[in-house]
Amino acid sequence: MLAPPLQRLVTELSKLPGIGNRTAQRLAFHVLRQTDADAYALAQAIQDVKEKISLCEICFNWAEGPRCAICLDERRERSTLCVVEEPQDVIPIERTHEFRGRYHVLGGALSPIDGVEPEDLRLAQLYRRLDGITEVVLATNPTTTGEATALHIAGALHERAPEIAVTRLASGLPVGGDLEYADEVTLGRAFSGRRAL
Numbered sequence: 228m229l230a231p232p233l234q235r236l237v238t239e240l241s242k243l244p245g246i247g248n249r250t251a252q253r254l255a256f257h258v259l260r261q262t263d264a265d266a267y268a269l270a271q272a273i274q275d276v277k278e279k280i281s282l283c284e285i286c287f288n289w290a291e292g293p294r295c296a297i298c299l300d301e302r303r304e305r306s307t308l309c310v311v312e313e314p315q316d317v318i319p320i321e322r323t324h325e326f327r328g329r330y331h332v333l334g335g336a337l338s339p340i341d342g343v344e345p346e347d348l349r350l351a352q353l354y355r356r357l358d359g360i361t362e363v364v365l366a367t368n369p370t371t372t373g374e375a376t377a378l379h380i381a382g383a384l385h386e387r388a389p390e391i392a393v394t395r396l397a398s399g400l401p402v403g404g405d406l407e408y409a410d411e412v413t414l415g416r417a418f419s420g421r422r423a424l
């Protein structure tokens with residue numbers, strides 16, 4: 228029905244999360260009506276994120292270049308690490324302005340059912356960063372897998388570096404929810420009320 232180039236755009240757009248075929252068609256028609264400048268800017272922005280954004284070599288947050296803006300920021304405390312599951316979890320925590328330390332992004336959560344074992348997460352890299360650290364905040368999601376991950380890391384840290392305080396965000400976060408969707412007041416309160424694990 229559609230001309231092949233248009234159909235190709237619809238197909239690509241419908242691979243995006245939350246975009247069904249009808250929405251993909253509507254977006255494709257919109258792109259077709261856009262000015263050349265706007266449409267090419269979209270294409271260029273997509274190409275740029277793929278070419279220029281990679282994972283920070285220290286904390287595995289998204290970065291333009293080898294290190295992310297937080298790891299490069301000299302004003303961030305070096306003594307505190309906040310452990311999160313995914314790079315997008317850094318954003319809501321930053322919005323609370325409760326945390327002045329640095330991050331460590333695991334790249335997922337332990338889930339034996341899905342075949343995610345400790346060696347699939349960036350745990351070895353975390354344990355190599357413990358020099359000079361006085362507190363590790365475990366900010367994995369308040370889900371079954373996030374809790375299991377926090378307990379696993381807490382156990383390993385107590386064994387490797389018993390002098391480091393290991394804390395977990397306070398309750399108040401929606402159970403079973405993702406950090407990404409928590410409002411900043413709730414998340415801020417959970418942060419300031421974090422407890423020892």
Ligand SMILES: [Zn+2]
Pocket residue numbers: 283284285286287288294295296297298299
């Ligand atoms: Zn970083």
